[in-house]
Amino acid sequence: KKAKQSKNAMAYYQQDDDKVQYRELLIINSLPKALLEGQLHLVYQAKLDLHTGNCQQVEALIRWQHPSLGKLSPAEFIPLVEYAGMIELISFWVLDKVLAQQAAWQAQGMQVKVAVNLSTTDIDNPQLAEEISAKLKHYQVPAANLMIEMTESVLMADLERTISCLEALRKIGVKLAIDDFGTGHSSLAYLRFLPVDEVKIDKAFLEDFDSDNRSKQLIKSSIELAKNLGFEVTVEGVESKTVLEQLKSFGVDTIQGDYYAKPLEPEAFQTQFITLNQQLSH
Ligand code: C2E
Ligand code: MG
Ligand code: MG
Ligand code: MG
Numbered sequence: 001k002k003a004k005q006s007k008n009a010m011a012y013y014q015q016d017d018d019k020v021q022y023r024e025l026l027i028i029n030s031l032p033k034a035l036l037e038g039q040l041h042l043v044y045q046a047k048l049d050l051h052t053g054n055c056q057q058v059e060a061l062i063r064w065q066h067p068s069l070g071k072l073s074p075a076e077f078i079p080l081v082e083y084a085g086m087i088e089l090i091s092f093w094v095l096d097k098v099l100a101q102q103a104a105w106q107a108q109g110m111q112v113k114v115a116v117n118l119s120t121t122d123i124d125n126p127q128l129a130e131e132i133s134a135k136l137k138h139y140q141v142p143a144a145n146l147m148i149e150m151t152e153s154v155l156m157a158d159l160e161r162t163i164s165c166l167e168a169l170r171k172i173g174v175k176l177a178i179d180d181f182g183t184g185h186s187s188l189a190y191l192r193f194l195p196v197d198e199v200k201i202d203k204a205f206l207e208d209f210d211s212d213n214r215s216k217q218l219i220k221s222s223i224e225l226a227k228n229l230g231f232e233v234t235v236e237g238v239e240s241k242t243v244l245e246q247l248k249s250f251g252v253d254t255i256q257g258d259y260y261a262k263p264l265e266p267e268a269f270q271t272q273f274i275t276l277n278q279q280l281s282h
Pocket of ligand 1: 045061062073075078090091094117118119180203236238256257259263
C-alpha cells in the first residue's frame, strides 16, 4: 500500500511539475509578442525624502497583462526571462519607456528622477554604459535624473567585473543603487568597494520590526554603517507611520512603500506627484 501511495504521489508531483513547466514555457514564449502588442507597461512608485518631505524620485516597476494567464508579477516572470537569456529585451524596453516618459514630463515642467531595475545579465553587456548614454542623448534627459538599481546578490557574484561595469555607468553620469540590500549573502563590508550612490534596504528587514527589538537594532546599525560609508539610504516596503517615524530617527534619507505611495499608472502618478509637492509649498 505504501508503495502504491508513493507512486501516486510521484505521479501527482510529475503532473504538477509538467504544469509548472508548461506555465514557465508559456511565459517565456509569449514575451516577444507581449512586447510587440503592448501587454507590458510600467507603474511608478513615489519615494519620500525624509529630510525635506519632498518627492523627487520614483521607481518604475514593470507589469504584464497576459492574454491567457492574467496579471503576471515581475517576481515571477523576471527570473524566468533572465534564465532564458532574454532580459535585455525587457531592460531596453523599460529604459526607452522611462526616458520617453521623463522627456514628456520634463516638457511639462515636471522634474523627476526615475529609478529602473536592471538585471544580472545586463552587466555582462560591455556596451551597456554606451547604449544608455546614447538613449539619454536621444531623449535629452539629464543623466543624473536616471537611477539604476541592481540587486545585491548579483553584484557580489563577480566583484571585479561588477566594479568596472558600475564605474563605466558612473562615468556617463547616471546614479546607481544597490537594491534588496540584506537579502544576498554578502556582508556589509563589501559595500565599501562598490561605486554606488544609494543603498536600498530590503523590505524583509521590516518584517519583525514592530515585535522584535533585535530586528530593529539590526536595521538601525545597517543604516548607520551604510551612512557612515557615504551612501544615501532608502528603506523599501514601509507600510505604516510608526515605522516611517522610527526610520526617520535612524537617519534614513528616503523611504518607499505603500504607506506613502503605491505604484501608480503614469497619469495617476503625475497627478499625485504634483499634489505631493504642492502640499509641501503651502
Ligand atoms: P524591487 O525592485 O525591490 O521593487 C520593490 C517591490 O516592492 C515592488 O514589487 C513594489 O511594488 C513592492 N512594494 C513597494 N512598497 C511596498 C510595501 O509597502 N509593501 C509591500 N509588501 N511591497 C511593497 P513588484 O512591483 O512586484 O516588483 C518585484 C520585483 O520585480 C522588484 O523588486 C524588482 O526586483 C523586479 N522588477 C520590477 N520591475 C522590473 C523591471 O522593470 N526590470 C527588472 N529587471 N526587474 C523588475
Ligand atoms: Mg528596485
Ligand atoms: Mg530589485
Ligand atoms: Mg528592492
